[in-house]
Amino acid sequence: MNKLERMAPAGYLCPMIVEQIRTRLQNGFQPFTIQLSNGQGLLVPHRDFIALHPKVVVVIDAEGISHTINPLHIVALEEAAHDN
Numbered sequence: 541m542n543k544l545e546r547m548a549p550a551g552y553l554c555p556m557i558v559e560q561i562r563t564r565l566q567n568g569f570q571p572f573t574i575q576l577s578n579g580q581g582l583l584v585p586h587r588d589f590i591a592l593h594p595k596v597v598v599v600i601d602a603e604g605i606s607h608t609i610n611p612l613h614i615v616a617l618e619e620a621a622h623d624n
Contacts, residue, residue, distance in 0.1 A: 560617060
């Protein structure tokens with residue numbers, strides 16, 4: 541374990557967050573929301589709306605606007621609310 545891994549909470553390590561997202565995309569995809577450090581939440585309704593790289597995550601919203609995110613700002617991945 542390196543110094544960064546000892547100092548930073550597990551959720552703040554970029555490779556771990558990106559790998560968690562990749563797992564969600566591969567294992568029976570269910571819509572989810574990426575919660576950011578500024579309080580914003582970005583819905584990922586389908587795997588076609590997200591692109592991953594170890595140093596960047598890009599989400600396309602419902603209006604077609606791209607959001608480029610540094611994985612350090614991702615604080616949580618949550619199941620998307622279902623409309624009934």
